[in-house]
Amino acid sequence: MSDGFSRVAGPPEPRANSELIGHDEAENIFLDSWGKGRLAHAWLITGPAGIGKATLAFRLARRLLEKNAPQGDPRSVYRRVAAGSHADLFTLERPVDSQTGTRRGEITVEVARKVAPFLHLTPAEAGWRVVVIDGAEKMNRNAANAILKIVEEPPANTVILMTCEGRHKVLPTIRSRCQILALRPLDASLMSSWLCRHRPDLDPKQAMALAQISAGSPGNALRLVDAEGLGIYEEMLSLFANLPCLDTAAAHEFADRISSSRGEDSFRMFLELFASWLVRLIRVIATDDHSVTGLSEEDVLVNRLAARREGLDRWLNLWEKAVRLTAQTESFLLDRKQVLLSLFDCLEGDDPMNCNPNRF
């Protein structure tokens, strides 16, 4: 469960979500190896936030546990997995702070140490025991080492399903003992139809645009809808329309609005959208593939910037700066407006032909 996604209205929590889209291939890899009797004891499901890692993990857990169910009643397994009351399933996730009521930033060793006693008892339904570790990268060092002991020597009939936003974010000693299931970004058309189903108020064009700018992650797309990310994205494109020239007044006005004290979500959203736009631009420049997003305005802009044949390193440096500033703004409480203006400044670059006399 990643930051912010639990608040997204729409599909239920992963443990209660019976709908999984676009990850049939990953699911089949798991089911095939189970069918062949060669099921790995630990799986690391990787992919960007909101793509459906936890949904897949709980879905696979249900498949295993349904096999146990004495009455063979999948509905009963589904209800108990959703309620967290299946005696053969243990979910390890960031604990809720009893004082603030919010999830803590990391999975602590105290909660990680509860996995071993669960596995030291016999299964309740004489079959599989499943441990889901949601957000394995959130385990602190001690918690990860506690889990490593289990992954090193798992008891019989045990499957550990970990989700993680990047395979390199978990200890190499854990990673090397897991079979990795990398979830791919969802196909844009699949996602836009899914979005239209969950957000009937979206028109198909908007849904398609969201599908494309959300990097193939349904959770991310829903978050964009809820935080009015599409509007911010469109404003960003119109502000950048004349790059490398930037309208200073418009840029100040935009930065004021996005960085206002009430607009914390907008600010974060903008930085994410900006970074993901840069990624797409870099990809076009690097691959010389001009069939970009299908969003006409972005296509025009990206193609025009790509045609300038500037060095790739300039854009890569800018992307790095954007990512770094995103992290630093929160940790060092940087002035948000200055962060934005500094990024816009870099965007204009050192072009002598720059048409703007009033640099930031």
Next chain:
Amino acid sequence: MKLTIEREVLLKSLAHVQSVVERRTTIPILSNVRLDASDGRLRLTATDMNLTVAESVCASVLQAGATTTPAHMLHEIVRKLPEGGEVAFEPTEQVDRIVLRCGDGIFSLSCLPVEDFPADFNAELAHRFTIPAADLRRLIDKTRFAISHEETRYYLNGIYLHPVIEPKPLLRSVATDGHRLAQVDVSLPNGADSIPGVIVHRKAVTEIRKLIDDFDGEIACSLSDTMARLCFDSVNVTTKLIDGKFPDYGRVIPAANDKIMEFDGHGFMNVVDRVSTLATDRTRSVKLSLAPGELEVSAISPESGSASEKLPVLYDSDAMQIGFNARYLLELAGQLDGERISLAMNDAASPSIMRDPDDNHALFVLMPMRV
């Protein structure tokens, strides 16, 4: 669900089931007790997903149904209701509420759907036998103190229950933490000769012991490799087992301890208790110095001083000295029912055996300490 039930009946069974419910759980449904009303009975079920306790009691059921409601809260409410009252449960228009009435008191309690409640562990278990409650109490009482708390050797975190056929058919419970070991036998119940050896975890041991405390009949047990179930007096306890192999404990029970000392248990415990007051270090070690006919118990603490006391014993072997943890000595001696205790030793570094000379069916092994 609509029913009425006597307050005392409800309170007694709630007291039975609610102690299983963990007070600090992050899963809401696990704080709840399940109530099923049908055919003139109310069945209460509580679980922590490792151990399930269910009890069925008489009630006048006006409308069958089932729900779940917070266990500790319900127990507290019923405990505070006036004695001799009738408690009525009634449904409300809201599905997530149930009303409890007693006299003029009305309590509206939150409910969660029964479908979310953990499944009953109701699978058929292969082995069945009945055992007198007194025997089961003996198997638990004399061994539970030795259950290990060390989680790395999790297979020692419970009581190992298994049948022994030779030389004589017995049902045996064993617990050890590596420092001491307790082994207790009762006669083997019919049908228990082929049961698998099972390790019952500590919480199950504690809860089962509480439940059978005032019961004096036969307890129906059923067992499999993964589950154990006890049924008695309308109570049904089902528990997961420890998934591990209990070590071959027979190897640590010495067979050739020939230095045997016999003494009065009560007097010995008093002496050890007094002398160990001086043993203030973490290990609380006391030294037993044996000479024919006499035992001297002593303790030395570099900071506090020293203590020693003698007591007469029956002992006719060579003089020797051996050290023990005073707490362990007292705990072990406390398990013996008879007046006399026998302690069989070999040397100062080998395990000793403590037992009641008149009871061949309980024996305790204690590792000595260097003093």
